[in-house]
Amino acid sequence: MGLQHTKNGSKLKNFVEYFNVIIMNGKLNKQVVDLQSSSGITSAESNEFQRNWNDEKWEKSQKEGNYDRTRSKLNFEIAYGGIVQEIDKSRTVGERIALRLKSLGLDDPNDGRKNKNIRICGKFIIGGSRERMHQLAFGNQTVDLKKGADNSSIVRCKDIEDWAKDVYKFVSNRWGEDNIVGFYVHLDEMNPHIHCCVLPITDQNKISYKMVFGGSSKNEFREKMLDLHSSLSVINKKYGLERGSSVIETGARHRSTEEYRRDLDNECTILQQDISTNKSTLDSLQKDIHKARIKKKSLSTMIDNLEKKHEELSNKKDELLSQINSDSESMSEIKEQLKNLNDELNLIEEKIIDKKEKLKSAEDELSLLQASIDKKRIEGKALSRENAKAVENIQEQINYRLSYSILPEIYDEFRERLSKLNISDAEFFNGTILKDLTENGDKIMKCALLLFAGYLDQAISFAESSGGGGGSNTGKWGRDEDEDDKQWARRCMLMAHQLMKPVTKIKKKR
Template sequence: MNTDIKQAMHVEAGKSFGTAEANENERRWNEDKIDRKNQDPTNHYDKTRMKLNFEIGSDGKVYPLGYQEKPLEVRLQERLDELNWKPFKSNSKIQPNCCAKFVFGGNHDRTLEMAFGNQSVYLEKSADNSHLHRCEEIENWAKDVYDWCANRYGRENIVGFQVHLDESSPHIHTLIVPVGIRPKSGRECVMWSAKFGKDRYEYGRILKEMHTSLYEDVGSKYGLERGDSIDGRNVQHLNKRDYIRKLTKEAKQAEKAVKGLQSMMRNLESRIFSYRLQLEEAEKELVSGKITLDRYEAQKADIQKLIAEYQTKLEDKTDKLHIKEQELERLTADVTKARSVVQPFRNHKVDFMPPQITEKVPLFGTDKWVERQNLYIAKLFTEIVRKIESLYRNDAARQIEAAQRNVLVDYGELYQLKRENKSLSDTNESLESELNTLLGQLAVPSVRNLIFAVADALIGGQPVPISSGGGGSTSDLPWDGRRPDEEEEAYQRRCLLYASRIAKTVRRRYYRKS
């Protein structure tokens, strides 16, 4: 049993309201438009239920949807003109909020029950629901929501109030102009802050109060519990496709952060390794008598201080990497779960009358009478079973279709990952070759010192004087510096590899001259 029977209310600030959105709210569509909209797998507009849609007029009464001659966007502009609302210049990057777009709803099963009672509703695409009639309870609920809006914002500011019964769950679209009083002039004007707060914290407090008020005035009368408020947070209500896209984007960002942290850690480890080599070199110079004990102790203290600093940074990056890896694992699991979710079979309600024997048993010919009654009961029973089979067969076909779409998406991502994996493998082989060359050069003390000297100069953006080893000539190495879009770790690694190639060239030149 579903105990999560809550009301739902979503409000969005609108800087404008276009014709397309207005036509959707009022269903000003022809048959071709409806068919095109339903080609999107996330849409489901039931043409056989559109006649059940309705709206509440300014007098609080029920009318057919789209009964007003003036379209919704025209009525909105007329109300804005009455309030002397002026948008900013067309080339302005920001525009003021001129309307509030509400969506009211609730628990799927409960709202369907309010709309259609115990009637059988077939929610599959292309299903025939022409047998349905609208129940009075959904009209009463809509009227109460309208009165709630009118008490808060004024009837004259409710531009549209449409109730849709042709989608998966019954819901209400309401378009409201927020009106406040200017402190100095005392006249009415369009003022978002007067109804929804001056910042997101005040908005969160107001929205929390709105949920409570809606429950007390409306929801409690229809068995709908208080909805969850957002407390000032930016909450988005996404369909499955947008939710998967959002999770995938967050997973890619987390993966990028993990790679960045790993790169930083490799750089820090390289720094620590280089300073330890410098410490070993200083110990050798002390043993050979090239430096005094005081100078050695000073160098040792400086190097150990640098090693400690980089070690602290490395430990910090390690902790952050662990957190990001856990986040990436969670997001990856959420994406997989979201893609693999298939809607469960619905518990369909099938209306039928149990077969009953109404004829009296004859005095003669009872065998034929029993046979006739059995045939009649078997016929009715078969019709009921066939109807149930049809309902669940449609559910199974829907699940298979959803699974096939998931497989196609997964295959596309697999193909893309294979291409990215090949590219990374090629890059890894190239870097591994350069790394082996670099490690071989670092084994020679003179070359190692030259590499670090050149790399430090390159990172600092300084020209690099390089001795040819013979005639004492020098050459300033031109360097293009760090690229605008290049991360610091990647730039340092490029400097080190470039310095390695320079050192290799100088070494060959030295051997040729000697």
Template sequence: MNTDIKQAMHVEAGKSFGTSEANENERRWNNDKIDRKNLDPTNHYDKTRMKLNFEIGPDGKVHPLGYQEKSLEVRLQERLTELGWKPFKPDSKIQPNCCAKFIFGGNHDRTLEMAFGTQAVNLDKSADNSHLQRCPEIEQWAKDVYDWCAKRYGQENIIGFQVHLDESSPHIHALIVPVGQRSKSGRECVMWSAMFGKNRYECGRILREMHTSLYEEVGSKYGLERGDSIDGRNVQHLHKRDYIRKLTKDAKQAEKAVKGLQTMIRKLEREMLAGRNRLKEIDEALASGKITLDKYEVQKTDIQKLIAEYQSKLDDKAGKLQVKEQELEQLTKDVAKVRSVVQPFRNHKVDFTPPQIAEKVPLFGTDKWVERQNNSIAKQFTEIVRKIEFLYRKDAARQVEAAQRNILADYGELYQLRKDVKTLIENNNGLKSTLETMLDQFANPSLRSKIFAIADALAGGTPAAISSGGGGGGNSDSDFRWDGRRPDEEEEAYRRRCLMFAVGMINRQNGMKSYKRK
């Protein structure tokens, strides 16, 4: 049976590298963590094979996985500090790339053969593979890939080089810092463009050259052909499991963004409704002579300005919501598509010699000769058919297993959606109760006057008498201490917080449930 035996290489730009990624690469997990990870149908971490994982150290030798005292993210930060790397401000929407995350692999059957030889490997979840021993070929392959990386990027810039044999297919994770030289000073610094190009065209050219170089220097030695070109094709250069995980993550982020925008829109609509109600109230107050015309005009202008600002924000959020809803719809379709498409039957090529009559027809006993030849041909034909049947049955079982995993993933998403719905209902009930309390207070002229008086004093920086209902004036044990305006707080947000704080104070003084705005 001949199948395509190709090398695989995926590189991803990293703007950061967190502890969770480092712990996964170095398998700094306990059994409970592994069990939780395996609840995801796309994950397959075999505890009985984890002892076979290893890494290539800075000395170029094989070591147990996670043997270094300093964790992966700490070693990365130390190297970045040596190179004088400084990220942008934490609140910046863009950040520079500080590391490259490589994954090296190859044909499933071939990499398993390199790792375990002819030993039987059971890839079912919870299977016992404790009998397996690691073969030298996988170690030599890892060393050769390490040397290839060191030659291109410098050994000092290889922060981690972990080899995982406990998943479906053996593969390598390499964390590398891209380093270049500044044109003026010639000083070494973190420079993504120096290693991977300044634009998409350069990056594509470099990646093609990398695939060719990897094949010529490493892959060809192990029977791994150069990977297929992805030029002109809409192909995700990821393992199917990782691709599903990425699409699902993107869809969840888009869904979260949609929910956030919907919440903002509902909030803006409530604010606008409250503003309109406030207009009606001051109209009534003017008609009854409770406020002067000058004060009425000032309040009316402020409220109308606030309503106009809310309307502008509402239009902006509505436009963003439409875009995010379309993005979520497309991602949902992509997830459904990639999960529904099971890998097609492999194009198995069975090497065999067609049955032939090898003897001459005898002069006597022709009937027995014909019977003997027919039996021989039938036996050879049956063996060939059974071999093909075995291969296709194996593929069919694999497809059934993949479909079952997809169903489990769908049930997991359904469970999460139900939890989200429950949380949204609870939040909605809480907001409804809060809104009703606030409306009741604003309907009371005395309470309304107190609330606005306190809010105006706080917004203007005037000290206000603050108590928690039982006396005291904003002491350290009060949960209603006022911290004033925050350095990065906008004027509108600050005034809104003053108003919410004043509402909370009045609630507490009147023995009502307090409302805190976070």
């Protein structure tokens, strides 16, 4: 019986569409909203928001991060009044904050504080699932996400501008347009997104992060965050982005994922602190080396002057000695002059010895400082590389863990719906990886893990011991040289599915 002729055909058609959205696309199109508090926006943060970088900084950013300079021309900002324009780099975000506070007659509460920890700014990152954001930003154009790729022919689509304007309007209505000090849309990274900086100004024109964003209690903060997700989803739904579940709602179910993210985030924070400490040490060493060079130059000049003076006095002494040999009448006066000259020469020689010893110490100090600087520079580069890897690890691990958090729900929902189909309809899914994962997911995943780690023999043995068909069609199995983790993981999953299929016994004819 054909699927279109079954009495459950409509139900099955809807489910197949659901299947295509979730499984073939790999994920639902969800909105992403992240809020972080800040005591201000540093120059480095502002430069990143505005892409206010020189060639050297761009080269470093592309090497260590996921930036594509050939797409940087597609970035834009939403200015006052909801106007789409090129990013204005004439003022930093920090300067914009200062101007806004001045217009309100307010001082930055962190000014003059040794520990600048008063929260005066909310930093939002707003986006969504990569596939949907790419559709909004680039339409049907193919963007090459490999490092060093040339995407200069890519043009920006109007959909991303309309989405950004609607989000800008939402932020303006919620917290006041005058309090938006930066609203930047980045299309030159892996996933298009918004960076939005908002000052927490109360109705009484006071700065209060707690009142505007945080709430007076944990419960109030919880309610504010839930309402933020729900309210923004009304805007995002128009652009094919669903609300998604907040960690506040899912609670303990996603706590391990969130804790893992925080652990990785802490790793990055520690690395950033190490980088900052390294930079401070370098700055201090640079100052010390500058002083040491001045000291060395001063001592060298002093030694040169003393040696010239010593040479002049030695010449004068030789003249006086020649006069003694000529039996000069003023012998006693000449001897007195010679005595004074010898005393002065001895004093100068002592000074020269002293200054040369100090010069040697200064040169040794300078060599040590230069060696320390060279060492700190190497350490700084290593820390930067480690930090870049940690950031990449956060992104990769969150993606994997989010996938693991949603897959069981997909399997459970599929199992529930599958049980409601009649036998004919249900047979449509026989042999599919989706159905087998719902029924035998743990074993397939374990087999895939062995394959991913390169243990083919162990994977085959495990499959056979678990009732699978084993490695009848493994062929020349292995990872290709140019295969990334995602491609390799996908092939391992498909191979594990094949290995775990039960052996089909062929009955012999009698």
